[in-house]
Amino acid sequence: MISLSIITINRNNLAGLDKTLCSIAGQNNICFEHVIVDGASFDGSANLISEYAEHSTYPVKWVSEPDSGIYNAMNKGIRMSTGDYLLFLNSGDILCNEEVVEHIFPLLDGTDIVIGQVNVVNSDGKIQQNVGLKDNDLTLFSLYLYGIPHQGCVIKKDLFNEYLYDESLKINADWKFFLQTIIIQDASVNFVPLTIADYDGMGISSTNHELLLKEREEIFLETIPTRIASDYVKVFPHYYEAYRVEWLLRHPFFYRVYRVWVSLGMKFWKK
Secondary structure: OOOEEEEEEOOOOOOHHHHEEEEEHHHOOOOEEEEEEOOOOOHHHHHHHHHHHOOOOOOOOEEOOOOOOHHHHHHHHHHHHOOOOOEEEOOOOOEOOOOOOHHHHHHOOOOOOEEEEEEEOOOOOEEEEEEOOOOHHHOOHHHHOOOOOOHHHHEEHHHHOOOOOOOOOOOOOHHHHHHHHHHOOOOOOEEEEEEEEEOOOOOHHOOOOHHHHHHHHHHHHHHHHHHHHHHHHHHHHHEEEHHHHHHHHHOOHHHHHHHHHHHHHHHHHHH
């Protein structure tokens, strides 16, 4: 029988951790493993985890010790886990309803990565947007522009035998992982119409755009053949212009409005 491990990392986010644990504890009676990696928090997180593990009806593994960052903690969780598939749900993230894990299990059919949808939540706790991908979204250019929310992915653990998260990166190690596995190694992917998690849209990868682009440029130069990477590197200083153009191409009505506007502008300019 295929097994699932949910991995949660936390550091001094007691309120967010409590939300996450309650979300997981509220799942229907489905057997899974929960792995919790706490970064030696001093806000009471370890006591909360200990109490949670004591009363859990499913296996819980946990540790509270210093780490060197988010991806170091995630790699610890990977090594501690025993599931065939892994779902990362960090402190503050929640499963969107009590049936999510129950609905995930039938989808674990040997596919390397199962990609569902996520709700992006704003600072007021309200759902800002629902993010979902389709098969034609997974091109190199699409990944370059958008990335894949890891809270919406269930990943076969075997993929991490070759590619753990790059702990030298601050924001983009999960992005690099998807680039290596899906784009370069052609890992199998299944897109499913299942909303898996609600996650905070104000995290560091959403607010520190300069670091995000800097790391992605470095990853491209390291990972992608130069003849391909050089074109993308030229575009990095104009990333948001490329983002807007790609958005227009996805929305034909607005693209036509844009073309009319440009055409009128050109006629006016010639006068």
